[in-house]
Amino acid sequence: MSRETAVSLAFLALLLALPFAAQALDEPFYITLATRMAILALAATGLNIALGLGGLVSFGHAAFFGIGGYAAGILATHAFNNEPLLLGLPGTNQMIVMWIVGAAVAGLVALAIGLISLRTSGVYFIMITLAFAQMIYYFAISWPAYGGEDGLSIYVRNAFPGVNTLKPMSFFLICYALLLAALALFWRLRDSRFGAALQAGRQNPVRLAAVGIAPFRIRLVAFVASGMVTAVAGALFADLNRFVSPSMLSWHMSGELIVLIILGGVGRLAGAVAGAMLYVLFEFVLGGMTEHWQLFLGLILLAVVLFARGGLIGLLAGRPRHG
């Protein structure tokens, strides 16, 4: 077992142990905190497919996160009010349906955004993904049907067959299982032929083209897959808070997702997990000390970018074999 595998497993075990410890100490709030870590880790793992493997610095992943959230919110509202949704189809309170719908819609949007933005690269790509996410953000704010700026409440947490999702622990385990599934996907992708081509496209696109592989379609598939995983996290996030608002679509959210990956380690399997745990911990500890915690978060982030490249996983497990 390599050192990176050991470190990754340690982080996953720590995340799993946290809510059980909280339950033993009768502190249910910490279960929610651990759930938040797992969901943000899932969202960032999605982004890590595009950003870490493909080198596609998407500054608009909040769009997919928010689309997942709104998919959950809108379906639940229609089910709650017993109103048909589209073409007479009913709403639903089944999480699995929401994940599928959220991922499908996000996948289509990612396809559209990717078709335009992947024609460019570098700074253009960053700004264009940001701009499209802003477009969806402003649309959500000014479209009055689903709460507009005020957001949308989910009155009862949605259901999962055979599980009482109202129990914090059960909901955590659902999120954790999905996180494991996403990590398995990330791992399989990374070590597949597809992943090799995707990473080669990041390292040396000219050489990739010279062996006869066009990077565009590979990147597009990675971008779409990345958006779909993040959308599932968004649906869970909506269920955790029982609330969806345009702030899930805001560019601060996109920035936060990138920050999670940088804190943990770009392109590393457990980078998103370590980053999300560290970030939520910062938020909780600094937020408890001062209401101006974002100032200190900014300073820490600046220090990490300038002096501690490679993130937490890089610090604990060393540099990756292929840069």
Added chain:
Amino acid sequence: MSLALFIEQLLNGLQFGVMLFLMAAGLTLIFGVMGLINLAHGSLFMVGAFACASVAAATGSFWLGLAASLAAAAAAGAVIEILVIRRLYDRDHLDQVLATFALILIFSEGTRWVFGSFPLYLDIPALLSGAVHLPGGAQYPVYRLAVIGVGILVAVGLYLLIGRTRLGMRIRAGESDREMIGALGVDIRTLYTLVFALGAALAGLAGAMVGALQSVQVGMGEPVLILAFVVIVIGGIGSIKGALVGSILVGVTDTLGRFLLPAAFGLVMEPSAAAGVGAALASMLIYVVMALILAVRPQGLFSAHA
């Protein structure tokens, strides 16, 4: 819909575009010369607005406030360039995005710490407080016309600075070959600090002028920053001319879209539904324009790095 209302909205669009140009010109200059994507540009806009509002409140003079906004934004720009930005020129864009994102958090939270969460207000100076008559019978505020005038002056000034002066020559040389200009004995570090401070001062000026039209508050720079990104993506990164054309295009399209689309939908729908659909689509309009332009010209209209 009367002609007067249309002209008024057109002028509003122009004024908005000019304000975007002040932001976009700095961003595109910084990217063109140093290859740096600066998210903290919106924070410099905010610094300008806060400096203007607090100095104007203390001295009672808008003009002193305006001077303070230029000085404060340029100084803030120079300080962050020397402390942080300078270390990022050789890094990839991801690091630049993150470090400047961190700067936004620091600036926003720092400003909230000093000034609190309540917005400040800035009065329009007495000299510019009147209104002029437009053809068609409407009135238009002199202050907004003055903003348009300042924007045109800045555009001309930048054109002369970059095209006709020694400093401009060095900036252009820095854009095309930074090693060579260093080898010719130009102090490139100071040049970069200067360019960054110039861009910052323009952002601060925009912030101060906008501060008199809306409230001065934390986070006011972020929507403008993102629109400035749209502008330079449309215009072509690194091109001042592209920034000017893109700004006017975005400013006018956005303003007229918000004004015309609800009215247009009103022809085929009932008024309340038309207002909702129109507003929602109008808020997306400039991004659609951006997507269309990129579909035809992925490098923007006037790319300096095509």
